[in-house]
Amino acid sequence: MREGHKQQSSNQTSKDIFGVNFHDFIEKDQHLSRMEMAQEFGVSLKDIKKIKESLNRA
Numbered sequence: 001m002r003e004g005h006k007q008q009s010s011n012q013t014s015k016d017i018f019g020v021n022f023h024d025f026i027e028k029d030q031h032l033s034r035m036e037m038a039q040e041f042g043v044s045l046k047d048i049k050k051i052k053e054s055l056n057r058a
Contacts, residue, residue: 020051 020041028037034048041048 020047022051022055025051026055 020043025037025041028040029052032040034045038045038048
C-alpha cells in the first residue's frame with residue numbers, strides 16, 4: 001500500500017527526537033562530551049540534557 005507524504009514524515013519523526021537518531025546518539029555518548037555531541041548533532045546543550053534524561057528513564 002502506498003504511503004502519503006504525511007505518513008512518511010510522521011514515521012520519520014517518530015524515530016528521531018530533536019532530529020537525533022537514538023542509536024547514533026547512544027554510540028557517540030560513550031566517547032564524546034556534551035559539547036561535542038551538541039555540535040555533532042546540531043542541537044543545544046539543553047536538548048542533549050533532555051535526551052540523556054529520557055534515555056535514563058527508559
